[in-house]
Amino acid sequence: xxxxxxxxxxxxxxxxxxxxxxxxxxxxxxxxxxxxxxxxxxxxxxxxxxxxxxxxxxxxxxxxxxxxxxxxxxxxxxxxxxxxxxxxxxxxxxxxxxxxxxxxxxxxxxxxxxxxxxxxxxxxxxxxxxxxxxxxxxxxxxxxxxxxxxxxxxxxxxxxxxxxxxxxxxxxxxxxxxxxxxxxxxxxxxxxxx
Amino acid sequence: xxxxxxxxxxxxxxxxxxxxxxxxxxxxxxxxxxxxxxxxxxxxxxxxxxxxxxxxxxxxxxxxxxxxxxxxxxxxxxxxxxxxxxxxxxxxxxxxxxxxxxxxxxxxxxxxxxxxxxxxxxxxxxxxxxxxxxxxxxxxxxxxxxxxxxxxxxxxxxxxxxxxxxxxxxxxxxxxxxxxxxxxxxxxxxxxxxxxxxxxxxxxxxxxxxxxxxxxxxxxxxxxxxxxxxxxxxxxxxxxxxxxxxxxxxxxxxxxxxx
Numbered sequence: 001x002x003x004x005x006x007x008x009x010x011x012x013x014x015x016x017x018x019x020x021x022x023x024x025x026x027x028x029x030x031x032x033x034x035x036x037x038x039x040x041x042x043x044x045x046x047x048x049x050x051x052x053x054x055x056x057x058x059x060x061x062x063x064x065x066x067x068x069x070x071x072x073x074x075x076x077x078x079x080x081x082x083x084x085x086x087x088x089x090x091x092x093x094x095x096x097x098x099x100x101x102x103x104x105x106x107x108x109x110x111x112x113x114x115x116x117x118x119x120x121x122x123x124x125x126x127x128x129x130x131x132x133x134x135x136x137x138x139x140x141x142x143x144x145x146x147x148x149x150x151x152x153x154x155x156x157x158x159x160x161x162x163x164x165x166x167x168x169x170x171x172x173x174x175x176x177x178x179x180x181x182x183x184x185x186x187x188x189x190x191x192x193x194x
Numbered sequence: 195x196x197x198x199x200x201x202x203x204x205x206x207x208x209x210x211x212x213x214x215x216x217x218x219x220x221x222x223x224x225x226x227x228x229x230x231x232x233x234x235x236x237x238x239x240x241x242x243x244x245x246x247x248x249x250x251x252x253x254x255x256x257x258x259x260x261x262x263x264x265x266x267x268x269x270x271x272x273x274x275x276x277x278x279x280x281x282x283x284x285x286x287x288x289x290x291x292x293x294x295x296x297x298x299x300x301x302x303x304x305x306x307x308x309x310x311x312x313x314x315x316x317x318x319x320x321x322x323x324x325x326x327x328x329x330x331x332x333x334x335x336x337x338x339x340x341x342x343x344x345x346x347x348x349x350x351x352x353x354x355x356x357x358x359x360x361x362x363x364x365x366x367x368x369x370x371x372x373x374x375x376x377x378x379x380x381x382x383x384x385x386x387x388x389x390x391x392x393x394x395x396x397x398x399x400x401x402x403x404x405x406x407x408x409x410x411x412x413x414x415x416x417x418x419x420x421x422x423x424x425x426x427x428x429x430x431x432x433x434x435x436x437x438x439x440x441x442x443x444x445x446x447x448x449x450x451x452x453x
Contacts, residue, residue, distance in 0.1 A: 103402050106425035106436050113436070114429045137402075142441035149437070 002032050002068070008186055009040035015184050017123060020151040020161040022182035024189035027166055030055070033188045034129065035068055037162055038075075041125055047160070048074035048121030050112045054102050054133035057082040059091040061129075076115045078108060080133075102137040105146045109153065116159060124159045131165035131174060140171040147174065151181045202416045205328070205364040208246025209239060211424060211435030212409075220364055220392065221416035225355035227334075227387060229369040229380045230396030234407055235428050236368045239396070240330040241270050242432040243366055245277070247328035248285035254328040255320065259291035259336040260370075266332075275432040287324060291337060305340045310350045318357045326363055334367040335382040348385045355389060373397075380412060391415040396426065399443060408438055 015021060025033040041047045053061050058077035065072055076095050080102040082088030089098045099107050112126055128134075128150070134143055147163070154161040163182065167175055167189045179185075204219030213219045220226055230236040244254040258266050267288065270276050280286045295301055298312050305313070321329060331337065334351070341347045351367070358365050367390065369381045380387045380395055387393055392414040398405040407426040411419050423443055424435040 101402070101404050104404055104406060105442070106406065106438060107427055110425065110427040110429070110434045110436050114427075114431060114434060117431060139441065142439055145439050145441050149439070153436075 002035065004039060005032065005036040005188065008033070008036040008188075009044065011184075011186055012037065012040050013044070015160065017158040017160050018155045019183045020155055020163065020181065021184045021186060022178050023162055023164045023186045024167050025164060026189055027169075029188060030130075030164070030166065031064060033186070034127075034164065035065065035070070037186070038065065038127070039068075039070060041160075041162075042070065042074060045123065047123045047125050048119060049076075049125035049127060049159075050078060050115050051075050051127045051129065052078045052080065052108060052112065053129055054080040055130050057088060057091075058096045059093060062093055062096075074121060076119070078111050078115075080108065102134055105134070105138065105142070109146075109150060113153070116157065125162055126154055126159055127162045127164070129164045131163060131178065132169035135169070135171055135174060140173050143171070144174050144177040147178060148181055155183075204417070206246065207243050208249070209242050209433050209435075210431070212239075212433070215411055215420045215424065215435070216414060217417050217419055220414070222364055223359040223362055224391040224414070224416065225351075225358060225365045225367060225389075226392035226394060226414070227367050227369050227381060227390040228394045228396065229371050229387070231371060231373065231398060234396035234398065235409075235426055235433055236370075236396055237266070237332055238270070238273070238428055239394075239409075239433050240332055240366050240368055242275060244286050244328055244330060245275060245280065245432075248277075248280040251285070252327045253287070253325045254280075254285060255287045255289065255324065255326045255330070257289045257291055257294070257317070257329070257331045259331070260333050262292075263288040263290050273432060274430045284324075287320075287326070289320070303340065304342050305346075307346065307349075310341060310346055311353075314350065314354050314357065317354065318361065321358060321361050321363050326361075329358065329363050329365040330368065331365070332368040333370050334386060335370040338383055338386075344383060344385050347383050348389060351386055351389045355391070371397075387413075399423070399438065401442060406438070406442075409433075409435060 058079035062072050079096055079098045083098045083100045151161055202221040205222050206213055206219040228236050247254045271278055298316055300309050338347050369386055380393050393412040395410045395412055397408055399408050408423045409426045410423045423438040425438045427434045
């Protein structure tokens with residue numbers, strides 16, 4: 001059982017719905033940081049939302065979260081990974097939809113907006129996991145442009161956006177733009193000395 | 195600077211994003227060409243336009259020339275936005291062009307001037323009798339295949355558009371094109387685009403081997419509008435649009451089928 005970082009919950013209690021939070025993590029603590037964000041959003045703030053899964057398949061993420069005793073019924077997962085291999089989209093979960101590829105960034109935005117139009121949750125978040133996974137497939141300028149659009153779209157709609165990234169695996173230009181666009185930062189990134 | 199003092203009344207399409215692109219909707223009584231490659235979402239867009247009209251009590255009509263009405267309705271009723279009661283209650287009237295040809299005795303390979311006039315009269319009579327305010331013809335390309343002369347196609351579309359506008363009917367003419375590239379015509383015969391009040395182009399952009407649907411309003415008389423490319427997604431709620439990433443349109447070539 002992992003130990004959640006309670007200071008993240010304290011920090012989240014200070015943000016508003018139209019905030020955009022950059023969450024920096026390392027390669028080894030990514031799941032702990034993710035869970036430490038999701039638990040208070042779901043339990044303490046009674047939010048629902050969309051989880052954009054670009055780092056790993058949604059089914060794997062659901063199982064990991066449910067392993068912590070976290071119910072995922074108020075989260076809709078948009079899986080950008082599993083269409084990349086045959087049979088990947090055959091999952092036993094109703095709350096997962098698939099986008100063909102992580103390069104179809106606008107489709108991801110529209111699927112998220114579609115979910116926001118149909119959800120009955122009063123307060124919603126969108127969790128992007130992660131910028132560095134999107135950076136594998138997308139050119140830096142396009143990714144920076146996308147994040148700019150993404151953050152402003154949800155800020156305008158009072159949807160809390162949470163953007164996960166591993167700083168030393170994110171292009172410097174994209175990272176600099178995230179610093180500029182996001183209203184808050186949760187920094188649990190590891191310092192890497194090359 | 196003072197803005198325009200007069201703005202035309204709008205036909206709100208109800209299509210997510212399109213009314214914002216058109217700064218409020220299609221000017222009433224316009225004839226709009228929706229030209230797109232196969233699978234680009236033309237029929238869904240047209241049907242959604244009618245559904246939103248029917249939802250506010252407008253009488254709507256759909257003339258189908260590319261597929262039988264039964265097949266069209268079977269395909270479209272899979273979308274939750276479509277309500278079959280609108281057809282049953284007569285708010286959305288679906289006509290098979292083949293049946294219309296049969297009524298008019300036009301079961302022949304090509305149409306002459308008299309045939310074209312008979313067709314226009316028949317369509318406008320239906321619009322007038324039912325009081326149709328939203329009309330979709332899917333597709334005008336299939337219909338015009340029977341008209342061999344470009345002059346006659348021009349006359350047909352011009353006269354039809356004029357008569358429908360007089361009747362207060364906002365019309366979407368769906369056109370099938372093989373390519374949506376910058377150099378392509380936006381219509382099959384090259385004359386439709388000059389006559390229509392508006393042109394909406396739909397196609398695909400290829401990005402690293404994946405096709406993203408796009409929609410672009412090239413022309414719309416009577417309103418200012420965005421001329422940018424928008425990514426189009428077909429969702430259970432119908433068409434949804436978002437501006438296409440600027441760096442995303444130049445990553446790879448613009449794709450059209452067979453173009």
